[in-house]
Amino acid sequence: xxxxxxxPWGERTPYGPGQEWPVRVDRFLDGDRTExxxxxWVQSASVLHSNGDALDIAVAxxxxxxxxxxxxxxxxxxxxDPKDLYGWQANHSPDRLTRPLVRDGDRLxxxxxxxxxxxxxxxxxxxxSGPGGWGHxxxxxxxxxxxxxxxxxxxxxxxxxxxxxxxxxxxxxxxTAAAAMKASFGTDGQPGSYTDVDHCDAIALWGHNxxxxxxxxxxxxxxxxxxxxxxxxxxxxxxATPVAREADLHLAVRNGTNVALMNGLLREIIRRGWxxxxxxxxxxxxxxxxxxxxxxxxxxxVADICDVPAADVERAAELLGTSRRLLSTVLQGFYQSNQxxxxxxxxxxxxxxxxxxxxxxxxxxxxxxQPTAQNTRETGxxxxxxxxxxxxxxxxxxxxxxxxxxxxxTIPHWAPxxxxxxxxxxxxxGSIKLLWITATNPAVSLPDLSRIRRILAKRELxxxxxxxxxxxxxxxxxxxxxxxxxxxKTGTFTSVDRTVHIxxxxxxxxxxxxxxxxxxxxxARRMGFRDRDGQPLIPWTGPQEVFEAWKECSRGxxxxxxxxxxxxxxxxxxxxxxxxxxxxxxTERLYTDGRFNTDPDYCETYGHDLATGxxxxxxxxxxxxPQGRAFLHTVDYQPSPEVPDDDHPMLLTTGRTVYQFxxxxxxxxxxxxxxxxxxxxxxxHPGDAARLGIGEGDLVGISSARGGxxxxxxxxxxxxxxxxxxxxxxxxxxxxxxxxxxxxxxLTITAxxxxxKQPLFKVAAxxxxxxxxxxxxxxxxPTVGGSAPLADxxxxxxxxxxxxxxxxxKE
Amino acid sequence: xxxxxYLGLLHRAQVNLADAxxxxxxxxxxxxxxxxxxxxxxxxxxxxAEQLHPFATRYSEDAPDEPDRLxxxxxxxxxxxxxxxxRDLQDLYLMAxxxxxAWTVVGQAAYGARxxxxxxxxxxxxxxTAIQLKWLxxxxxxxxxxxxxxxx
Numbered sequence: 001x002x003x004x005x006x007x008p009w010g011e012r013t014p015y016g017p018g019q020e021w022p023v024r025v026d027r028f029l030d031g032d033r034t035e036x037x038x039x040x041w042v043q044s045a046s047v048l049h050s051n052g053d054a055l056d057i058a059v060a061x062x063x064x065x066x067x068x069x070x071x072x073x074x075x076x077x078x079x080x081d082p083k084d085l086y087g088w089q090a091n092h093s094p095d096r097l098t099r100p101l102v103r104d105g106d107r108l109x110x111x112x113x114x115x116x117x118x119x120x121x122x123x124x125x126x127x128x129s130g131p132g133g134w135g136h137x138x139x140x141x142x143x144x145x146x147x148x149x150x151x152x153x154x155x156x157x158x159x160x161x162x163x164x165x166x167x168x169x170x171x172x173x174x175x176t177a178a179a180a181m182k183a184s185f186g187t188d189g190q191p192g193s194y195t196d197v198d199h200c201d202a203i204a205l206w207g208h209n210x211x212x213x214x215x216x217x218x219x220x221x222x223x224x225x226x227x228x229x230x231x232x233x234x235x236x237x238x239x240a241t242p243v244a245r246e247a248d249l250h251l252a253v254r255n256g257t258n259v260a261l262m263n264g265l266l267r268e269i270i271r272r273g274w275x276x277x278x279x280x281x282x283x284x285x286x287x288x289x290x291x292x293x294x295x296x297x298x299x300x301x302v303a304d305i306c307d308v309p310a311a312d313v314e315r316a317a318e319l320l321g322t323s324r325r326l327l328s329t330v331l332q333g334f335y336q337s338n339q340x341x342x343x344x345x346x347x348x349x350x351x352x353x354x355x356x357x358x359x360x361x362x363x364x365x366x367x368x369x370q371p372t373a374q375n376t377r378e379t380g381x382x383x384x385x386x387x388x389x390x391x392x393x394x395x396x397x398x399x400x401x402x403x404x405x406x407x408x409x410t411i412p413h414w415a416p417x418x419x420x421x422x423x424x425x426x427x428x429x430g431s432i433k434l435l436w437i438t439a440t441n442p443a444v445s446l447p448d449l450s451r452i453r454r455i456l457a458k459r460e461l462x463x464x465x466x467x468x469x470x471x472x473x474x475x476x477x478x479x480x481x482x483x484x485x486x487x488x489k490t491g492t493f494t495s496v497d498r499t500v501h502i503x504x505x506x507x508x509x510x511x512x513x514x515x516x517x518x519x520x521x522x523x524a525r526r527m528g529f530r531d532r533d534g535q536p537l538i539p540w541t542g543p544q545e546v547f548e549a550w551k552e553c554s555r556g557x558x559x560x561x562x563x564x565x566x567x568x569x570x571x572x573x574x575x576x577x578x579x580x581x582x583x584x585x586x587t588e589r590l591y592t593d594g595r596f597n598t599d600p601d602y603c604e605t606y607g608h609d610l611a612t613g614x615x616x617x618x619x620x621x622x623x624x625x626p627q628g629r630a631f632l633h634t635v636d637y638q639p640s641p642e643v644p645d646d647d648h649p650m651l652l653t654t655g656r657t658v659y660q661f662x663x664x665x666x667x668x669x670x671x672x673x674x675x676x677x678x679x680x681x682x683x684x685h686p687g688d689a690a691r692l693g694i695g696e697g698d699l700v701g702i703s704s705a706r707g708g709x710x711x712x713x714x715x716x717x718x719x720x721x722x723x724x725x726x727x728x729x730x731x732x733x734x735x736x737x738x739x740x741x742x743x744x745x746x747l748t749i750t751a752x753x754x755x756x757k758q759p760l761f762k763v764a765a766x767x768x769x770x771x772x773x774x775x776x777x778x779x780x781x782p783t784v785g786g787s788a789p790l791a792d793x794x795x796x797x798x799x800x801x802x803x804x805x806x807x808x809x810k811e
Numbered sequence: 812x813x814x815x816x817y818l819g820l821l822h823r824a825q826v827n828l829a830d831a832x833x834x835x836x837x838x839x840x841x842x843x844x845x846x847x848x849x850x851x852x853x854x855x856x857x858x859x860a861e862q863l864h865p866f867a868t869r870y871s872e873d874a875p876d877e878p879d880r881l882x883x884x885x886x887x888x889x890x891x892x893x894x895x896x897x898r899d900l901q902d903l904y905l906m907a908x909x910x911x912x913a914w915t916v917v918g919q920a921a922y923g924a925r926x927x928x929x930x931x932x933x934x935x936x937x938x939x940t941a942i943q944l945k946w947l948x949x950x951x952x953x954x955x956x957x958x959x960x961x962x963x
Binding site for chain 1: 841842843844847848851852893942943945946948949952953956957960961962963
């Protein structure tokens with residue numbers, strides 16, 4: 001028995017370089033049930049983080065009663081993240097939406113599907129009837145539906161309504177990963193494989209608290225660290241996360257300065273001859289310009305900008321520069337910060353100049369934050385086109401037009417698909433009049449929440465929300481559609497390292513709740529979308545038909561699924577795309593021959609200026625004659641749009657705890673997870689706390705130019721001058737008449753990276769003041785993870801107790 | 812030698828463009844990318860003007876009188892709303908285009924004057940002006956259909 005709340009990572013199974021990661025099968029069953037009580041196991045994978053851990057759902061008496069990791073799967077070899085062990089209980093929460101709701105004045109009232117869909121369709125047809133009608137529609141989707149659902153939604157938007165205004169909350173989590181890979185390698189698509197952990201001799205984690213965001217990947221890294229010949233480890237993070245504590249070298253950089261750090265590290269690596277001249281000559285473009293820019297970043301200047309010791313910058317360069325099989329992982333500390341795309345490209349540059357790509361152990365994970373974000377990107381349900389096509393390449397648009405049998409100009413391709421923050425801006429200005437939000441909660445997760453609430457509450461804006469629960473966003477909707485969730489519907493989705501899994505339906509959804517795919521197909525049918533020959537544009541009736549259609553759309557593109565079938569995904573391990581007739585078992589690593597997807601006819605973008613987002617044209621791109629070489633892009637460091645001043649002297653960064661996911665829509669309804677992290681907190685450095693007269697557990701006010709919140713203080717190992725607030729906590733579980741501001745995004749700034757358009761959640765200027773004494777009661781922050789208290793604080797440890805007892809079997 | 816006049820023209824065009832970028836940034840604070848990038852580009856224009864200044868001073872010593880109608884006024888204040896934003900960006904585009912062609916002209920003259928230092932400044936700055944044009948075009952292309960066809 002193991003308490004996976006007290007120990008989220010479980011027991012170590014050490015292994016050495018080149019060995020297979022040992023199997024460890026994690027399991028949690030409801031109450032006193034044993035495997036003998038389980039009627040059947042239904043194959044699935046995790047939807048509470050982006051790692052893609054394969055698991056089986058236990059079903060007894062028609063209900064989900066637990067989960068068990070799949071030993072056969074290449075990603076997790078049986079292990080399960082604590083969010084997945086306990087999170088399925090939210091499916092049974094008594095407040096699930098079971099009937100559609102429609103607005104009646106100030107109230108939402110229950111209704112039937114015909115009435116709810118009738119309202120949406122009537123409004124849609126009315127809006128579509130005038131010139132430019134397409135421009136009144138906005139879709140804001142997620143990274144948590146299934147591939148089939150995104151593809152259907154993408155076709156509805158692009159070929160049915162003809163609107164470019166569709167994006168996912170993936171804009172908040174993974175847009176920079178996609179943008180950086182497009183910029184460096186020509187298209188999206190993760191070069192590496194999770195098995196690179198098995199082979200590497202150094203791991204660099206760039207703004208990536210993997211211990212809390214992808215626990216199973218961290219288990220793999222820890223198992224290598226506890227085995228023979230462990231990899232060296234470098235962590236870049238302003239907080240003392242478990243990763244930072246484990247690392248051999250921790251650079252606690254000032255938020256928003258990543259580009260200066262990357263430039264400085266590259267300078268050292270080039271100057272000290274730790275780069276691969278042959279690889280650079282044969283496989284990259286832009287080395288001279290790269291050298292020119294990074295030359296301006298000697299260690300002393302980097303130390304000044306980033307506020308880390310110059311000697312540590314040199315040590316980091318040596319760790320990176322002398323490794324022989326380097327693995328890098330990148331996440332929100334880079335993606336949600338100032339100059340995001342440029343910083344993420346800096347990591348790509350590091351691997352390109354060292355030739356550390358496309359072979360075992362030499363890999364890059366430009367991570368995702370959500371389980372199915374990869375599919376939002378691939379299928380074009382966000383700011384991309386289906387099949388990782390280039391919106392500026394007319395031949396690519398013609399392929400889609402042929403596939404869907406519509407006119408080329410039906411598909412909006414005059415500019416890139418509209419990014420999320422601009423969709424909300426158009427809604428604010430009134431030109432978007434119908435906003436359809438699926439499986440995401442912008443009223444808690446977008447920056448500057450008072451503005452977002454004001455937009456969603458506008459009378460002229462018709463808001464449709466499709467979700468499991470009456471979220472803070474659904475409260476403001478005109479129509480709420482009850483959706484089925486994981487375990488209640490069938491579909492596929494893809495992990496960070498391109499591994500495709502199937503998730504089969506285990507049980508029926510509650511009440512009248514429907515799979516998201518069924519809702520989209522119903523809308524398409526009611527709208528009567530037609531192709532060029534007057535036939536239904538969307539003829540599909542179920543997920544497998546959509547998957548087969550998607551395969552055709554993916555054919556010949558980097559994300560080629562044509563060799564995958566539902567049958568092939570059932571029973572064994574997940575399969576990595578591209579998977580084709582020639583490569584029926586999938587493809588473990590991309591770019592193994594040093595040839596990248598930069599051919600002008602194949603690439604996904606003609607490129608951007610990283611400082612402004614200015615787009616380069618096709619002739620300009622062709623003139624570079626990429627010939628399969630990767631691009632080395634960099635720019636000079638520029639300070640963030642918001643830096644501390646006298647009124648707001650501290651920097652705010654936001655993030656996650658291991659126990660909660662996003663806005664707690666599910667994890668907040670799983671008792672063990674919620675008890676471990678029940679309430680918001682704010683982390684302070686002991687020096688700042690002493691200066692402000694704040695002690696552990698004291699109530700603290702945090703305010704920015706946008707708004708203020710209250711939270712109890714955790715004195716932690718965060719860097720001086722910076723405070724951290726988790727972004728999970730909204731208001732759904734507070735008394736509606738007595739809501740105390742506590743959402744981190746009341747404080748954050750509306751600003752984004754010029755290329756990836758990812759909002760800046762890591763760099764807001766705030767003021768901090770004590771409001772009330774904690775009287776010795778510690779803050780509700782978990783003692784596990786980045787929020788761990790200082791060693792001598794005497795805070796009782798976070799434990800799960802008897803109801804959190806799980807098993808973990810080694811084979 | 813008339814180079815001083817064209818240096819003066821370019822210098823003033825950069826100062827005017829910096830000022831216009833700042834006015835547009837202030838007027839369109841509800842478009843955060845416009846505000847931030849216009850402020851950023853205003854600083855670039857400041858830097859261009861600063862780098863031109865010593866050359867304008869040096870060449871003015873042996874310059875004849877300034878010709879008539881050398882300077883033109885391209886910007887007369889900001890506007891509001893979606894179409895107002897487009898028009899403001901178009902003003903910035905035209906002003907940046909004036910700088911762009913003036914860099915070309917000054918660069919040619921620098922060759923003629925065998926002035927390596929001035930040529931180096933032109934090389935450094937003209938690319939940044941070209942990026943300004945590109946960014947403005949990119950942003951206007953994305954905004955135009957919604958502002959001109961969709962908005963009420």
